[in-house]
Amino acid sequence: MTAFSAIHEEHESDKEDFTPGVEPQPTWCPGCGDFAVLKALKGAMPELGRSPEEVMLVTGIGCSGKLSSYFESYGYHSIHGRALPIARASKLANPGLEVVAAGGDGDGYGIGANHFMHTARENHDMTYIVFNNEIFGLTKGQTSPTSPKGHKSKTQPSGSAKDPVRPLTLSLASGASYIARTAATNPRQAQQIIAEAIEHDGFAHIDFLTQCPTWNKDAKEYVPYTDVQEEYDFDKTDRREAADMMYEAETKLYEGEVLTGRFFREENRPSYGQEKRSTGEMPEDPLAERYYDDDDGFERVADHLIERHK
Amino acid sequence: MTGSELKWRIAGGSGDGIDSTSQNFAKALMRAGLDVFTHRHYPSRIRGGHTYVEVRAQPDDVRSRGDGFDFLLSLGDSFARNPDDEAYYGEEELKPLYEHFDDLNEGGVIVYDSGLIDDEAVEEINLYERAEENNWHVYPVDLRGLAREHGREVMRNTAGVGVSAALLGVDTSYFEELMQEVMGGDIAEANIETLNAAYEQAAEFDHTHDLEVPKGDHDSEQALVTGSDGIAYAALDSGCRFISGYPMTPWTDVFTIMSQNLPHFGGIAEQVEDEIAAASLAIGASHTGVKAMSGSSGGGFALMSEPLGLAEMTETPVVLIEAMRAGPSTGMPTKPEQADLEHVLYTSQGDSCRVVFAPGNPQEAYEQTRKAFEYAYDYHIPAIVLYDQKLGGEMRSVPAEFFDREPDSDPGAVLTEDELSEAAHDAAGKFKRYSHDGEDGVVPRSVPGQEGGRFLATGNESQEVGHISEDPDNRKHQMDRRMEKLTSIREDLNAGDDSNQAFHGPADADYGILVWGSQQDTVFEAVDRLNARGSSVKALGVSDMMPYPESEVTAFLESVEECLVVEMNATAQFRGLTQKELGRFGPKMTSLLKYDGEPFEPSEIVEGFEATVEETDLPGGNMELRPAAGD
Known part of the structure; x- marks a missing residue:
């Protein structure tokens, strides 16, 4: 008998199960790349046999943060930049949950970059999708951490003097064990990559290029795109080759060439949960289950800790 | 000198073993049948820097550090950096000696390590002149030499304990027993040999003082605990199995106790990248069904503001701990203050919707942390336990049976x-x-x-x-x-029949003292003294900061002619809260404030009361009276 039967029982699901049956309909602008993330995520979940109530989707703030409103599952629309610490605690508390975090490039590479780095290095078994549109959209078009150098906006009227963040390289250096880039304009690849990322036993980071037709008209529609697996010869399990490939993809993006695909994959690296269980600092059974199991007696402080104070 | 109590102080540099020695000394006296209380003073530094711990012992009911102290064991600072008294921070090697002159009571005893502090140095600080003025009894002992001969040089502290035991009439068997329990093996043997050699040497001295350890007897077995123990143990008994945090003094004590014990209790402890993450992880774990906590001190708690508001809005239960230290900003990291009250009550955007308890002693810390978990999980609200460096670090003897409690695995208002x-x-x-x-x-x-x-x-x-x-x-x-x-x-x-507010003194007293948090028991001791010498005073120690205990405080204030409000901050925050919540009593409340990093002594409360009610002048020192509204 489990308190969480959504996790432990077999379910057949389809795309519609992950679509809210009533309002709200997405409020994203027509032509927005965010629709593609929603569609790919909805497609990947049934492909992997997941059901809405075993999925915990934690989002940040911005247009991307609305993903949890339009995707049917347990959702947590948190605060700007803090989706990752909430999501990874959820995974620690109940490893049976399929945990996905999502946010924008400002959310993940700006205000929440510290959490991005540390969640990656800890290699939590979860998926992190960053909607990268190179702009702050919901606040109406300010320069973001991935905006190209020289990008003009209301807050950078003379053009940004900063080089953009290199998200893939940052992810690799931080310790993510699966790193990919896909684009809204490539829905087939997007769904495959999301499915792979979810299946991956470790921290999987997807830099998802999502065009903003309203506030970033200068940016390309992320077409044409090139799949690095088809056009380049590199070994994505080799850290050095992956780093070179990432550097090239990040540079080319600002030259108008969109390189997508799988950039890095580290197999056989234990996830954080496995590491913590191996040092005896995390219980074998899901912690959350203990509170809902009547037979699980909680130990008394009096029996274990008071003797040393006498 | 009376035989009714002993206030023993050990002073040295950080790294000279002051903490561990004082803990053993306190435990030995507790096992000998006395009630004990410690006061800890230390710098924000790893090695060197003046540090001391005071142990107060009496046959029953010790409530505070008391006034001044009676016996100084000064080790000098073996890690001293500054060579002379021209240095910015003073002559560090000697600080553990001369910095105590102002607090040592008349007739007191000084034992210092003449192996580290030579005659010339003693001359420089006028030790014997001061001793004569105050009738102190000075015993120079080559503790370093004793330690070298019978153990190792670092056992100067143990030699000092042996001398203290001989001069005060304490049976060394208590120390021997503790050394065997804590150290074991060769280290214990060497310490015991040093202890006894020092004891024997000091027993031969010509004892000129009449100070000795009082006799006591406990009705039940005692446990020596801190406020941090009270908070952490209550969390574990509340079924808390998840903590996330980032180190910061003085909150680190609770975080450490939890991190060391959670694996045994089947839980998870996470040290994370910053306090924003710490609070967010606790919220994430709690949302997922686990009883969880986080915490910090002032600056770290400031980073938790936004997650705290998120927990209020999403109605996610969470317990947060805030250990105050002197601010603003980094302030004085190892010194207590009560100046984060308004911060904790109101931080984060929007109207506050949280529970805040401020316990007054280790037992209250336990009781109120348990209540914090109950309310957080039954009502889906953040609950905060607000305490300070004083309560977190001071040790007290408490009947061990106090902890004979049942754990609570109930996750609160959750549906199946x-x-x-x-x-x-x-x-x-x-x-x-x-x-x-x-x-x-x-x-x-x-x-x-x-x-x-x-x-x-x-x-x-x-x-x-x-x-x-x-x-x-x-x-x-x-x-x-x-x-x-x-x-x-x-x-x-x-x-409930167990109010978090603590009342002390005769119910029909004419005057009142309001106090909150860690200063409570010091005020209670002062109230006893005031009544003993003919004043008519009672005190109310308030713990419920939000929601405010309107009826209890109203009844208290209505029943007195005038009231002194005691707190460790510069802006009378608790008095301000009381006026805001009750909307009256402004003209009745005078504030007694202190924000110099040192907690109140009972005699200071007595002086503050006299200055207010009898309109005498406050004698020197760093206290301040803030007149009542309209005065």
Whole structure:
């Protein structure tokens, strides 16, 4: 008998199960790349046999943060930049949950970059999708951490003097064990990559290029795109080759060439949960289950800790 | 000198073993049948820097550090950096000696390590001149030499304990027993040899003092605990199995106790990248069904402001701990203050909807942390335990049976899957987690992974299943429902027979003293002294900061002619809160404030009371009186 039967029982699901049956309909602008993330995520979940109530989707703030409103599952629309610490605690508390975090490039590479780095290095078994549109959209078009150098906006009227963040390289250096880039304009690849990322036993980071037709008209529609697996010869399990490939993809993006695909994959690296269980600092059974199991007696402080104070 | 109490102080540099020695000394006296209390003074530094711990022992009911002290064991600072008294921070090697001159009571005893501090140095600080003026009894002992000969040089502290035992008439068997328990093996043997050699040498001295350890006898076995122990043990007994934090003095004590013990209790401790993450992880774990906590001190707690508001809005239960130290900013990291009250009550945008308890001693720390978990999980609200460096670090003897409690694994207001199948859902099957119809403001929640429980938690205002909503009527409903929790919690607290407020003194006294948090028991000691010499005073120690205990404080203030409000800050924050909550009594309340990093001594409260009621002048020192409204 489990308190969480959504996790432990077999379910057949389809795309519609992950679509809210009533309002709200997405409020994203027509032509927005965010629709593609929603569609790919909805497609990947049934492909992997997941059901809405075993999925915990934690989002940040911005247009991307609305993903949890339009995707049917347990959702947590948190605060700007803090989706990752909430999501990874959820995974620690109940490893049976399929945990996905999502946010924008400002959310993940700006205000929440510290959490991005540390969640990656800890290699939590979860998926992190960053909607990268190179702009702050919901606040109406300010320069973001991935905006190209020289990008003009209301807050950078003379053009940004900063080089953009290199998200893939940052992810690799931080310790993510699966790193990919896909684009809204490539829905087939997007769904495959999301499915792979979810299946991956470790921290999987997807830099998802999502065009903003309203506030970033200068940016390309992320077409044409090139799949690095088809056009380049590199070994994505080799850290050095992956780093070179990432550097090239990040540079080319600002030259108008969109390189997508799988950039890095580290197999056989234990996830954080496995590491913590191996040092005896995390219980074998899901912690959350203990509170809902009547037979699980909680130990008394009096029996274990008071003797040393006498 | 009376034989009714002993205040022994050990002073040295950080790294000279001051903490461990004082802990053993306190425990030995506790085992000998005395009630003990310690006061800890240390710098924000790893090696060197003047540090001391004071142990007060008496046959019964020790409530505070007391006034001054009687016996100084000065080791000197073996890690001293500054060579002479021209240096900015003074002559560090000698600080553990001369810095105590102002506090040592008349007739007191000084033992110093003449192996480290030579005659010339003693001359420089006028030790013998001061001793004559104050009738002190000085015993130079080559502790370093004793330690070298019978053990190792670092055992200077043990040699000092042996000398203290001989001069005070303490049976060394208590120390031997403790050394065997704590150290074991060769180290214990060497320490015991040093202890006894020092004891024998000092027993031969010509004892000119009449100070000795009092005799006592306990009715039941005692445990030596700190406020941090009280908080951590209550969390474990409350079924808390998740902590996330980032080190910061003085909150680190609670974080350490939890991190060391959670694996044994089947839980998880996470040290994370910053306090924003720390609070967010606790919220994430709690949302997923685990009882969780986090905490910090002032600066770290400031980083938790936004997650704290998220927990209020998403109605995620969480317990946070705030260990105050002197501010603003980095302030004085190892010194106590009570200046974060307003910060903790109001930080984060929007109207505050949280529980805040400020316990006054280790037992209250335990009781109120347990209540914090109960209210957090029953009402889906953040609950904060606010304490300070003083309460967190001071040790007290408490009857061991106090901890004979049952653990609580109840996750609070959570529905089972069966209950969820009967609960209200929207047309698409989403659970109405934020239904308008909560009882006492509470809608029992679901936990991710439960069948039939899916909903959206959001920091935005939301409608019943969690979708973002800016509809004015929905907004009013949801705000009112959330705020109703505070009214319900106040009613619950009032209905219970174990108020968090502590009353002390004769009920019909003419004058009152209001106090909160760690200064409470010092005030209670002062109240006893005042009444003994003919004043008519009572005190109320307040712990409920939010929701405020309106009826208890009103009754107290109505019953007195005048009231002194004692707190360790510069802006009379608790008095301000009381006036805001009660809307009157301004002309009755005079504040006695201190914010120099040193907690009040009972005699200072007595002086403050006299200055207020009898309109005498405050004698020197760093206290300040803030007149009542209209005065």
